[in-house]
Amino acid sequence: MEQLLGLVLISFAVTSLVMVPFIDLLYFLRRKYKRISHNALSSDTPIHHQLLKGKDIDTPVGGGIPIILVLVLLSTVLTYFTHYQFTNDFLVLIVTILSFGFIGFLDDGRKIFTSISGKYSGIRGRYILLLQLLFAFVVGFLLFYHIGIDNIYIPIFGNIILGYWYIPLAAFAIISFANAYNISDGLDGLSSGLLMICLFAFLILAGAVFNESLSIFVGLWIGALIAYLYFNVFPARIYLGDAGAYGFGATLAVVGLLTGKLIGLGVIGGMFVIIVASSAIQMFSKKVFKRKVFPVAPIHMYFKYIGWEEPKIVARFWLAGIIFAILGLWLSFMSQ
Numbered sequence: 377m378e379q380l381l382g383l384v385l386i387s388f389a390v391t392s393l394v395m396v397p398f399i400d401l402l403y404f405l406r407r408k409y410k411r412i413s414h415n416a417l418s419s420d421t422p423i424h425h426q427l428l429k430g431k432d433i434d435t436p437v438g439g440g441i442p443i444i445l446v447l448v449l450l451s452t453v454l455t456y457f458t459h460y461q462f463t464n465d466f467l468v469l470i471v472t473i474l475s476f477g478f479i480g481f482l483d484d485g486r487k488i489f490t491s492i493s494g495k496y497s498g499i500r501g502r503y504i505l506l507l508q509l510l511f512a513f514v515v516g517f518l519l520f521y522h523i524g525i526d527n528i529y530i531p532i533f534g535n536i537i538l539g540y541w542y543i544p545l546a547a548f549a550i551i552s553f554a555n556a557y558n559i560s561d562g563l564d565g566l567s568s569g570l571l572m573i574c575l576f577a578f579l580i581l582a583g584a585v586f587n588e589s590l591s592i593f594v595g596l597w598i599g600a601l602i603a604y605l606y607f608n609v610f611p612a613r614i615y616l617g618d619a620g621a622y623g624f625g626a627t628l629a630v631v632g633l634l635t636g637k638l639i640g641l642g643v644i645g646g647m648f649v650i651i652v653a654s655s656a657i658q659m660f661s662k663k664v665f666k667r668k669v670f671p672v673a674p675i676h677m678y679f680k681y682i683g684w685e686e687p688k689i690v691a692r693f694w695l696a697g698i699i700f701a702i703l704g705l706w707l708s709f710m711s712q
Contacts, residue, residue, distance in 0.1 A: 480620065531710070558618060572602070
């Protein structure tokens with residue numbers, strides 16, 4: 377345990393040292409090339425756009441990039457210079473965070489290019505989804521063939537062997553959480569705070585199933601997130617960006633899959649499920665019934681719309697996330 381706590385502190389220190397000059401660089405580039413396109417400011421969701429007015433313009437994105445690099449480098453260096461081995465678990469986690477981080481980085485380039493040239497650039501949503509499908513099935517394949525996971529445990533029904541069907545199920549979970557995290561990343565400190573709560577829960581589960589590699593990776597991730605949250609809490613100096621959002625959401629799903637607690641993943645990450653469900657309901661209603669269920673979605677933006685202050689929304693969502701994490705842990709231990 378003392379070694380794991382030391383790794384958390386090392387990750388925190390390294391990320392802090394990297395984050396400060398990285399943020400300064402982003403602000404320098406923003407001041408030097410600041411030019412906003414009118415097309416970039418137009419939106420088919422005017423209420424949502426009005427509630428976030430000024431955020432994307434005044435605060436740079438990209439905070440997930442140094443965190444991903446620190447996680448990958450520290451994990452690799454740690455296994456190379458210490459007695460810890462580079463296991464298949466490390467491989468799957470690193471492949472996931474790099475591949476989905478790459479998808480988000482392509483989309484983050486749109487914002488960078490727009491701020492410099494005043495023109496729109498980026499990849500279309502359908503291509504993002506295609507890349508997500510490709511990488512998610514690759515990760516599902518690795519989980520099935522290299523880790524040997526082919527089952528899920530469902531309370532009451534017990535352990536269910538899925539065989540090859542585990543691969544599409546894993547891919548669905550990975551894509552769902554990647555997009556759920558991206559949707560939740562709208563208020564200062566919200567998504568990263570919820571993620572840190574989930575990771576503490578999975579750190580306990582990883583210890584319970586004696587998965588040393590997973591414990592190390594999650595511990596390093598927690599340390600890096602603490603350093604990032606210092607700059608991301610209200611009022612934020614930097615935002616995660618799509619590289620971090622897609623990478624973190626997909627990797628959170630893989631962490632849950634590696635513990636063998638797919639149902640626990642859905643409960644521990646319950647706030648992400650609620651957030652993405654509110655957006656899905658809104659989109660379905662607009663598409664089918666041509667009317668909105670909520671004035672604005674996702675649900676955290678609705679609370680901002682009715683007048684709740686941003687720190688109040690974030691704090692209460694964190695509290696709800698803690699309850700979901702405790703419930704998920706309870707259900708997971710009950711099923712052992």
